[in-house]
Amino acid sequence: MHKEKERYAESNLTAIIIGRAIEVHRALGPGLLESAYRDCLAYELQLAGLYVEREKALPIVYKEVRLEHGYRLDLxxxxxxxxxxxxxxxxxxxxxxxxxxxxxLGQFPLGLLINFQVKMLRDGIKRFSNFSLREPQ
Structure with a gap:
């Protein structure tokens, strides 16, 4: 039952994000910079009551070396x-x-890749899971 509840929460979060991304795309259409879509989507997600971090630093650790700002997550x-x-x-x-x-690298369970440079946003969305974090079924 716990796994079912976890999957429901994940699919619900994914559905909210996709719904708000579609709303942003309908309003703005294709052709803008990523940063415009990022800021508008972050705003929409915050309106939905979600905690959103923009340009989140993702450090890279290699042996004894830690690169504090190796990458930045859009959201x-x-x-x-x-x-x-x-x-x-x-x-x-x-x-x-x-x-x-x-x-x-961040040990995050889920990811969405969203391309706003499409006519219909549903054609520009891909969902990914980090299977290494999942328990064997």
């Missing part, structure tokens, strides 16, 4: 879901690899 929602925003003609494997690396 981190509720401390667990990474939202990586793009404004590109087509999402590529490199974009997916970037998000998967963020999930692994």
């Amino acid at each position: 981190l929602v509720e401390g667990e879901l990474v939202v990586e925003l793009k404004t590109v003609e087509t999402l590529t494997d490199v974009h997916a690899a970037q998000l998967l690396t963020y999930l692994r």
Whole structure:
């Protein structure tokens, strides 16, 4: 039952983020910079009562070396879901690899890759899970 509740919470959070991203896309359309979509989506998510961090630093630790600002997450929602925003003609494997690396380095369970440079936003959304954090079923 605990796993079911956890999955419901994850899918609900994902649904809220996607719904608010669609709302931003409908209002603004494609063609803007990532930063505009990031700030508008963060605003919408905060209106929905979610805790959102913008440009969240993600340090990299390699042996004894710690790079404090190795990467920056576009949005981190509720401390667990990474939202990586793009404004590109087509999402590529490199974009997916970037998000998967963020999930692994930060040990975050979920991520959304959202490309606002599309006619219909549903065509620019991909969901990712960090399976290394999941218990075997």
